[in-house]
Amino acid sequence: MHYNMMIIGAGVTGCALARVLSRYEGSLAVLDRGYDVAEGASKANSGIVHAGFDAKPGTLKAKLNVRGANMFPGLCEELGVPYSQPGALVIGFDEEDRRTLLNLVEQGVQNGVEVRLLERDQVLELEPNTNPAVECALYAPTSGLTSPYELTFALADHAAVNGAEFLLGEEVASVARTGGLWQVTTDKNIYTCEILVNCAGISSAKIHNMMSDDKKTVIPRRGQYYLMDRMANLPFHMTMFQCPTKMGKGVLVSPTVHGNLLLGPSAEDIPDEKDVSTTAEGLAFVMDKCRLTWPQATIRGAITNFSGIRAHEQDGDFIIGKVAENAYETVGIESPGLSSAPAIAEMLGAQIAAEQNLQAKGEIVPAPKRSKPFSHMTDAERAKAVAENPLYGNLVCRCEVVTEAEIREAIRRPVGATTVDGVKRRTRSGMGRCQGGFCSPRVMEILAEELGIPMTEVTKCGGESYLLSGRVGEKEEQK
Numbered sequence: 001m002h003y004n005m006m007i008i009g010a011g012v013t014g015c016a017l018a019r020v021l022s023r024y025e026g027s028l029a030v031l032d033r034g035y036d037v038a039e040g041a042s043k044a045n046s047g048i049v050h051a052g053f054d055a056k057p058g059t060l061k062a063k064l065n066v067r068g069a070n071m072f073p074g075l076c077e078e079l080g081v082p083y084s085q086p087g088a089l090v091i092g093f094d095e096e097d098r099r100t101l102l103n104l105v106e107q108g109v110q111n112g113v114e115v116r117l118l119e120r121d122q123v124l125e126l127e128p129n130t131n132p133a134v135e136c137a138l139y140a141p142t143s144g145l146t147s148p149y150e151l152t153f154a155l156a157d158h159a160a161v162n163g164a165e166f167l168l169g170e171e172v173a174s175v176a177r178t179g180g181l182w183q184v185t186t187d188k189n190i191y192t193c194e195i196l197v198n199c200a201g202i203s204s205a206k207i208h209n210m211m212s213d214d215k216k217t218v219i220p221r222r223g224q225y226y227l228m229d230r231m232a233n234l235p236f237h238m239t240m241f242q243c244p245t246k247m248g249k250g251v252l253v254s255p256t257v258h259g260n261l262l263l264g265p266s267a268e269d270i271p272d273e274k275d276v277s278t279t280a281e282g283l284a285f286v287m288d289k290c291r292l293t294w295p296q297a298t299i300r301g302a303i304t305n306f307s308g309i310r311a312h313e314q315d316g317d318f319i320i321g322k323v324a325e326n327a328y329e330t331v332g333i334e335s336p337g338l339s340s341a342p343a344i345a346e347m348l349g350a351q352i353a354a355e356q357n358l359q360a361k362g363e364i365v366p367a368p369k370r371s372k373p374f375s376h377m378t379d380a381e382r383a384k385a386v387a388e389n390p391l392y393g394n395l396v397c398r399c400e401v402v403t404e405a406e407i408r409e410a411i412r413r414p415v416g417a418t419t420v421d422g423v424k425r426r427t428r429s430g431m432g433r434c435q436g437g438f439c440s441p442r443v444m445e446i447l448a449e450e451l452g453i454p455m456t457e458v459t460k461c462g463g464e465s466y467l468l469s470g471r472v473g474e475k476e477e478q479k
């Protein structure tokens, strides 16, 4: 099969770039080994839209973080993605931390970010549940929050309505230049394309090394988290960071954009880039570190734990641009990669369009409208929604108040859910306290109906992740 342009990787970077490139003439495909978009780092991170004080001035990380963070409010509004801007504190406990924070303030100023140092009393006035041993803090009022996977889904949907095709569940084994084209060989197919872009996250160095003699190494750096249930009164309304270390931005205590509390991440270099397991030691480290910010932290109220893998390139900065003839790449897109994604796509998209003489389409289809979640509607809005579509009256997820209408809509989106996890991330069904204990069977029935498959073929996250092994009383050969 042949496309004009192919992107390897349907994370936030690849989908943001696909949205930009879908505005130009020519066929475009986004390929991912995951059975859904946002199956890599883009589904398991802190969801912070960093203000931009942490990256070294003059680096691509600094430039794209600041530009990306400025683009977020407008982009999220356009795509119907949750975004809020509660601000952030980076807290310090001694003179060494004060020096670190003063350096960060200086960096922030150089990067053009609004930052200032607060003293102990000011910190405790803003966030009274902070450890009273706090000495001072960097305050960044423009630090924001988003839902990383909802953003990725929305970017993918917008690219899809403008013609991008998503080829999911296919792992790229090799890329090679043959006959003036790029040949992309997956575990299922062979494709050719004129322009190839590597946005393969944790595997981006492997794909880079297939295209270039200048070899790169990306180190998988795992971060583990606790997710706490939503609370009537969150202990913090801002993102609470500790001083950064050479391994990253340190452990945070932060509200999520959906009103949960997130504790983490740890930072461990691991040998297996696909190992997203959590460990007793990793989670103990997270809880221990969190108590420095919030002495009352306890695992009571934790509803799940998870981990994500950072793609740490050893030279430290993002690598973005042309890698070979008609080939481009984004390598080492670790934090602040989510915050930078809109700006990475803007910059790389413009470079590709200019160098490849892409022709802008005459008409761009606007982003598909997202219905307001039933959980956010007023009583009057709920009554109207049910009157117009009675499926709004069927509550499927009681914890997160998600209705059958929303689940069917999530499956029917341009890049719709095909798995239980896909429904969960698009609707929040199964995200609550019972973690899908009650709603999963009903979600599976709806998926089976919408996809026209037996329930035994419905999976948690694609591949062999079947949730049912057969019907009770059914003989093996009848399955």
Ligand SMILES: Cc1cc2nc3c(=O)[nH]c(=O)nc-3n(C[C@H](O)[C@H](O)[C@H](O)COP(=O)(O)OP(=O)(O)OC[C@H]3O[C@@H](n4cnc5c(N)ncnc54)[C@H](O)[C@@H]3O)c2cc1C
Pocket (backbone or CB within 6 Å): 008, 009, 010, 011, 012, 013, 014, 015, 031, 032, 033, 034, 037, 038, 039, 040, 041, 042, 043, 044, 045, 046, 047, 048, 049, 050, 170, 171, 172, 173, 199, 200, 201, 202, 203, 204, 222, 223, 224, 265, 307, 308, 309, 310, 311, 330, 333, 334, 335, 336, 337, 338, 339, 340
């Ligand atoms: C613990 C943690 C916390 C973070 N916190 C933040 C934060 O708060 N704010 C922030 O700005 N950033 C944060 N980040 C960074 C951010 O999550 C990433 O920079 C961003 O998600 C990278 O997106 P991506 O699309 O480049 O990579 P990914 O989302 O990993 O996407 C790459 C895709 O490529 C696919 N792929 C890989 N190899 C192949 C192959 N051979 N064939 C086919 N497909 C392939 C993968 O399946 C994957 O879907 C954090 C990251 C982690 C891990």
